[in-house]
Amino acid sequence: MKHVVTLLSLSVIILSSCGPSFVTNNDLSLLYKGMTRSKFEEKITVSPEKVFTLKSGNKSYEVVAMSILTGLSQSSYSSYNPGVGGSGGSWSTTTTTTSHTNYTLFLYDEGKLRYWGMKNEYSKCEDKEIADLAPALYSEFNKQFD
Numbered sequence: 001m002k003h004v005v006t007l008l009s010l011s012v013i014i015l016s017s018c019g020p021s022f023v024t025n026n027d028l029s030l031l032y033k034g035m036t037r038s039k040f041e042e043k044i045t046v047s048p049e050k051v052f053t054l055k056s057g058n059k060s061y062e063v064v065a066m067s068i069l070t071g072l073s074q075s076s077y078s079s080y081n082p083g084v085g086g087s088g089g090s091w092s093t094t095t096t097t098t099s100h101t102n103y104t105l106f107l108y109d110e111g112k113l114r115y116w117g118m119k120n121e122y123s124k125c126e127d128k129e130i131a132d133l134a135p136a137l138y139s140e141f142n143k144q145f146d
Contacts, residue, residue, distance in 0.1 A: 022068055022099070031113065036112060040064075056133055063106070064108070066103070077095075104118055105117065114130070
């Protein structure tokens with residue numbers, strides 16, 4: 001049993017030291033329109049999940065897809081373990097925290113960050129060129145993640 005607890009503790013330490021595999025809102029606050037990809041990678045150290053090219057007319061855009069943290073939920077489960085032979089029992093509680101993520105897409109036009117947001121935000125963009133890209137972007141995104 002001692003070996004199982006030690007192994008479990010070691011696994012938790014190793015996994016927590018890997019750092020998050022998603023972008024946070026704090027990360028997004030470091031970005032600005034026109035930022036180069038190298039500057040972006042200095043600020044955002046999370047590896048992209050996908051990078052693909054989106055073609056529209058005679059233009060090509062680079063799209064970087066990354067997970068973003070959209071929320072956390074926590075659940076707890078308590079159980080009572082009765083004692084043996086009339087001795088006192090004990091309660092144990094297990095708490096699980098779950099990260100909820102969605103994809104954020106970073107659109108580069110001629111090597112500069114032009115727009116970023118969750119997939120559904122592109123069709124709502126006030127920039128007509130970006131909004132017009134939305135159907136092709138959604139289609140290509142779905143192909144990439146099938």
